[in-house]
Amino acid sequence: MCRYWFHHTVILLTEVVNKVLKPLVKKDAPMDAYRQLFDGILSQRLAPGTKLNEVELTLLFSVSRTLIRQALQRLQLEQVVEIHKNRGAFVAAPTPELAEQILLARHTIELAVVKLACQRCTVADVQQLQKMIDLEQSAIDQGDMATALRRSGEFHLQLAIVAGNQPFVHALRGLISQTSLIITMYSHGGGNACARDEHSQLLEAVKRGDEQQGQELMAHHLGHIAQGCDFNHSPQVANVKGAFAHLNS
Amino acid sequence: MCRYWFHHTVILLTEVVNKVLKPLVKKDAPMDAYRQLFDGILSQRLAPGTKLNEVELTLLFSVSRTLIRQALQRLQLEQVVEIHKNRGAFVAAPTPELAEQILLARHTIELAVVKLACQRCTVADVQQLQKMIDLEQSAIDQGDMATALRRSGEFHLQLAIVAGNQPFVHALRGLISQTSLIITMYSHGGGNACARDEHSQLLEAVKRGDEQQGQELMAHHLGHIAQGCDFNHSPQVANVKGAFAHLNS
DNA sequence: GTACATAATATTGTATACAATATAAGTGAA
DNA sequence: TTCACTTATATTGTATACAATATTATGTAC
Numbered sequence: 233m234c235r236y237w238f239h240h241t242v243i244l245l246t247e248v249v250n251k252v253l254k255p256l257v258k259k260d261a262p263m264d265a266y267r268q269l270f271d272g273i274l275s276q277r278l279a280p281g282t283k284l285n286e287v288e289l290t291l292l293f294s295v296s297r298t299l300i301r302q303a304l305q306r307l308q309l310e311q312v313v314e315i316h317k318n319r320g321a322f323v324a325a326p327t328p329e330l331a332e333q334i335l336l337a338r339h340t341i342e343l344a345v346v347k348l349a350c351q352r353c354t355v356a357d358v359q360q361l362q363k364m365i366d367l368e369q370s371a372i373d374q375g376d377m378a379t380a381l382r383r384s385g386e387f388h389l390q391l392a393i394v395a396g397n398q399p400f401v402h403a404l405r406g407l408i409s410q411t412s413l414i415i416t417m418y419s420h421g422g423g424n425a426c427a428r429d430e431h432s433q434l435l436e437a438v439k440r441g442d443e444q445q446g447q448e449l450m451a452h453h454l455g456h457i458a459q460g461c462d463f464n465h466s467p468q469v470a471n472v473k474g475a476f477a478h479l480n481s
Numbered sequence: 482m483c484r485y486w487f488h489h490t491v492i493l494l495t496e497v498v499n500k501v502l503k504p505l506v507k508k509d510a511p512m513d514a515y516r517q518l519f520d521g522i523l524s525q526r527l528a529p530g531t532k533l534n535e536v537e538l539t540l541l542f543s544v545s546r547t548l549i550r551q552a553l554q555r556l557q558l559e560q561v562v563e564i565h566k567n568r569g570a571f572v573a574a575p576t577p578e579l580a581e582q583i584l585l586a587r588h589t590i591e592l593a594v595v596k597l598a599c600q601r602c603t604v605a606d607v608q609q610l611q612k613m614i615d616l617e618q619s620a621i622d623q624g625d626m627a628t629a630l631r632r633s634g635e636f637h638l639q640l641a642i643v644a645g646n647q648p649f650v651h652a653l654r655g656l657i658s659q660t661s662l663i664i665t666m667y668s669h670g671g672g673n674a675c676a677r678d679e680h681s682q683l684l685e686a687v688k689r690g691d692e693q694q695g696q697e698l699m700a701h702h703l704g705h706i707a708q709g710c711d712f713n714h715s716p717q718v719a720n721v722k723g724a725f726a727h728l729n730s
Numbered sequence: 731g732t733a734c735a736t737a738a739t740a741t742t743g744t745a746t747a748c749a750a751t752a753t754a755a756g757t758g759a760a
Numbered sequence: 761t762t763c764a765c766t767t768a769t770a771t772t773g774t775a776t777a778c779a780a781t782a783t784t785a786t787g788t789a790c
Binding site: 305310311330337340396397398399400406407 | 559560582647
């Protein structure tokens, strides 16, 4: 009996520790470093071309170089970071030629995504997408264009998730991130103001299951991104410490 | 004068060392481990679901776990390997549902690739592609279907390279590898015998710049892959030592 | 001062050591 | 035996130490 009581108490404690305490304490360090860098790049705090020094990141994120290098490699394979052997990692800086290829690839894939989304979108999906549009708009209202840009990308990615095609999601994750870099480098502003309307109209078409209309709207939407860019412009390059200044406060 | 002679001799020696000796000696270890594993999987020596033990690979390839883990992470991001936290890495084993998604994604992307290839294919490109078809056929003639399958994939990838769209190349690299896994798991043979003819016809259309015909042929070709599979079949699982037995000879 | 070669430093690449977790083997009670 | 539990082992996760390479600083000849 005594043993039983003891046993169950231990079970209880184990549960408490695993399900309550651990989530509060756990750091999931590798994901952290990756996410911080990813967000830093997509929020335009890290400009294209910026050198990413490993020990510097080590100090900023309080993890070893092992995890920093893991994060950088992952970002490289997502095409958001370039790693040159023995030279180090840099925030990717797509050339105009590559930018054109990226937008064409998005055109191809996202037209297929919209079609699938029209077929499979549920009521819950629509609500989720609507919420993301609202979040993007609220960022725009606050004048925080960097956040708006990131949330715009999340809307497109969510559409691919709704479409239910894992390879499309995987490919688009990289392409959308690269598009953010392209906009950071080449956009001459203004062109992004109409995004909300376009996203809303797109969602309406998807809700109705109107594949034809949805694809046309997506094509226009992606076309506007290209139109909003001036590929003769050259980008500015920021430094790492400035981009993560908020971590040292 | 004496110094000059010395100086130039050093230059010469440096050049000799860098340009002649190093390429012969160099190992490029990380790429090696990655390539070996990649080829092992695509050549069907490593069956889907196989556990990839890190120290075992360490001994096989004579590099530290650092590089093994690098290679595994890269393979994971190419969707050829699955890594479960604290559980280890496994050769990916796409479910029938994922297989369907993969083939649909290929359909979407490769139709666009063929179109671009029709527009941009040069004489040199045609020669290169023809050579790859011949290599694939010679593997078939020798009854080495594993090599044939790998070379078939390389043909498709080369087509994307000819098309000149980097994101398409990047996405297809993973999708083609995954298709190899799908065929390994679910193919009931026979369906692949007609591959050569289809690749040849495809190349003819591309050479003529006939986008319409090229896309139709590609669509049929990809359709045949799906038709050649039986998604009720369950896969066999091999062990690592057996797959790399040739390294220990 | 400039150009070049050399030395010092900083940065990345790889291997190893230690920690955390999961798996397998062993132990005792019903 | 079978089940729960403990202990031992194996495996993965992370940090650090060392090696190789690149970058910067210094010195010397012209």
